[in-house]
Amino acid sequence: MRCQNCGCELEKKITDLPFKITHDSIIIIKKLPVLQCQNCNEYLIEDPVMKKVENILCKVDKTAELEILSYAAV
Template identity: 60%
Template sequence: MRCSVCGSKLRPLTTDLPFKVSEMTIVILKGLPVLQCDNCSEYLLEDLVMSRVEDILQRADTAAELEIIRYAA
């Protein structure tokens, strides 16, 4: 697969990413599988992973300012 920004090759990587789910709440997903560009470091979430991320974020505790959740496929 190629990067939509620069056209370079994407490689699989596991990383931690923050998501802002409300005005006051940030969720950090740990161990998230992404595809990252070798050249510009842009990343892409595959459709199946993004669907799971959306499910996780919908269940996040919006009363908390920061929540850290381990991604499990």
């Protein structure tokens, strides 16, 4: 798959990403598998991974200001 931004080859990477779910609530998901561009660092989350992320974000405590979860643990 190629980068939507610059057209370079994307590389599979494991990274930690923050997701803002409400105005003052942020969830950090650790060890998330993404595709990242080697050229411009733009990243892409594949559909099955994004579905799982959405599931995680639905279940988290939205009253917490910051929560850190591991993708592998859910």
